[in-house]
Amino acid sequence: MTSETHPSPASDKAPVGFQEHDHKNCVETALANAEARCKEDGLRLTPVRRKVLEMLLQEHRALGAYSVLDRLREAGFGSQPPVAYRALDFLVQNGFVHKIERLNAFVACSHPGATHSPAFMICRKCDAVAEAQSAPVPGVLGAAARAAGFEIEQTVVEAEGLCPDCTEKA
Amino acid sequence: MTSETHPSPASDKAPVGFQEHDHKNCVETALANAEARCKEDGLRLTPVRRKVLEMLLQEHRALGAYSVLDRLREAGFGSQPPVAYRALDFLVQNGFVHKIERLNAFVACSHPGATHSPAFMICRKCDAVAEAQSAPVPGVLGAAARAAGFEIEQTVVEAEGLCPDCTEKA
DNA sequence: GGAATACATGATATGGAATAACATGACAAG
DNA sequence: CTTGTCATGTTATTCCATATCATGTATTCC
Numbered sequence: 268m269t270s271e272t273h274p275s276p277a278s279d280k281a282p283v284g285f286q287e288h289d290h291k292n293c294v295e296t297a298l299a300n301a302e303a304r305c306k307e308d309g310l311r312l313t314p315v316r317r318k319v320l321e322m323l324l325q326e327h328r329a330l331g332a333y334s335v336l337d338r339l340r341e342a343g344f345g346s347q348p349p350v351a352y353r354a355l356d357f358l359v360q361n362g363f364v365h366k367i368e369r370l371n372a373f374v375a376c377s378h379p380g381a382t383h384s385p386a387f388m389i390c391r392k393c394d395a396v397a398e399a400q401s402a403p404v405p406g407v408l409g410a411a412a413r414a415a416g417f418e419i420e421q422t423v424v425e426a427e428g429l430c431p432d433c434t435e436k437a
Numbered sequence: 438m439t440s441e442t443h444p445s446p447a448s449d450k451a452p453v454g455f456q457e458h459d460h461k462n463c464v465e466t467a468l469a470n471a472e473a474r475c476k477e478d479g480l481r482l483t484p485v486r487r488k489v490l491e492m493l494l495q496e497h498r499a500l501g502a503y504s505v506l507d508r509l510r511e512a513g514f515g516s517q518p519p520v521a522y523r524a525l526d527f528l529v530q531n532g533f534v535h536k537i538e539r540l541n542a543f544v545a546c547s548h549p550g551a552t553h554s555p556a557f558m559i560c561r562k563c564d565a566v567a568e569a570q571s572a573p574v575p576g577v578l579g580a581a582a583r584a585a586g587f588e589i590e591q592t593v594v595e596a597e598g599l600c601p602d603c604t605e606k607a
Numbered sequence: 608g609g610a611a612t613a614c615a616t617g618a619t620a621t622g623g624a625a626t627a628a629c630a631t632g633a634c635a636a637g
Numbered sequence: 638c639t640t641g642t643c644a645t646g647t648t649a650t651t652c653c654a655t656a657t658c659a660t661g662t663a664t665t666c667c
Contacts (some may be wrong), residue, residue: 313644333623345646351623366546368538369593371624371653373491377483386578388587399581408556408596415556423539426578433585435652481663483615502653515617522654523615539652541624 274286301363301380310361314343319354320363320375329372329389329396367396369425374398384422390430398429470549471533480531485514489524490533490545499542499559499566529565537566539595544568554592560600567600 299310301320305312312320322338330391338344354374358364362383364373364431377398378385384430412419429437452579471490482490493500497588502521510516525543528534534543539559547568548555558567582589599607 272505278598311644315645331623332625347647348625349627350646365588367597386581388578388582388585388589390587393589395586399578399587408558408569408594411556412558412596412598415558415567416604417560417567418599418604419558419596420598421560421596422604423593423597425538425593426580426582426587426589426591426595427580428447429588435586481615485616503651517618520617587661601657 290327293327294321297324297375297379305361307432308361315339315350316354316357317343319351320358320398321360323364323375324375325373329367329370329374329394331370331372335373357380365398367425368423369427370394370396374429384424386426388423388426388428388430390433392429393431395432446542460497463497464491467494467545467549474549475531478531485509485520485526486527488512488514489517489521490528492546493528493534493543497545499537499540499544499564501540501542505543518588535568537595538593539597540564540566552595555598556594557596558600559598560603561597565600 278399298317304310304316318339322335330378332348332355335355336346336348336351339351346349355364355366359366359373362376363379364375365385365387366373367387367389374387374396376385378400379399383400386399388399389395408422409419411417416417451461452555454600457488457602460466469488469490472482472487473478473495479566488504488509491507502518502525509521514520517582525534525536533549534545535555536543536559537557537559543564544557546555553570557571558569559565567586578592581587
């Protein structure tokens, strides 16, 4: 075994995202969009970065850093942790990828372009991850922050539970 | 150095929580409350567990598992990772302590008793953590979940930004 | 009381996540 | 050509987390 962090116990090839979707173009268009936005903003979508984004789009689920690393090695890139982490940092920094804190894993963004504060639904059984457009900032929290003098820069919202598939099987 | 995970660069003894508060009784009363609730619910607040809760209340900020471990050793308890993790699991499970996913660290709960879905404000500069009573469940996300057939069991809300102290200094 | 059961603790070992520190390569600007 | 900058590569280390087994200590049931 090469080190697949989240084995997705139930179904390893399930159409995670909770809904069937056209997975053919979805990768290519997303990649094209990313390239366009990088050119536009003067960002450099280098080979490693592009490869990492591609594999995350391809998988369409959360991958641990060391899974990413394995695939980079297979593809002939460097195989040391920083290689993966740096690429991931870049992609997260610029909104192409999100980190799932709960899983210590990464997913490609589903809503390219829009500067958003995303929310995630994570299945505790199969580790499937779906992204939802979140409210601008959770209202109550925003109020509390203002009251305390805390300046919110970024908010992580992650819901854990059971995805439709796993609910059915129970 | 014994391994203090989050050194709190700026001020190591700052009144984290973002607001001055009476820290004298706050520990004792919280401990008493915990003991009461455990007796009531038939839970066993053993020496290790009690000690961990006490130190988290004392510190009043997020501590990494290995910081907890160091203090356990100093207090004459076992010093292997599982000792700390088991105690932390128990405390988290029963709502006495919360895990900050963003930091891989733990804080004592500020709102004892109430079964709540907490939200946190985390200073990216000094790692101070404040807990806010959160909305039951972020409304928009709840709707998305229902639409997708996802059953939410628990939600993590963590806001990153600058605490009042660190904002001042900038 | 004494055996059986469940749970808490202690210790060993291991694996995965993340970053520090340093060196190299590619490339553009001066 | 030299300098500065950024991306990449490599080594090593630190930190987070859990599986596993052994031991001990309650509590329960007979």
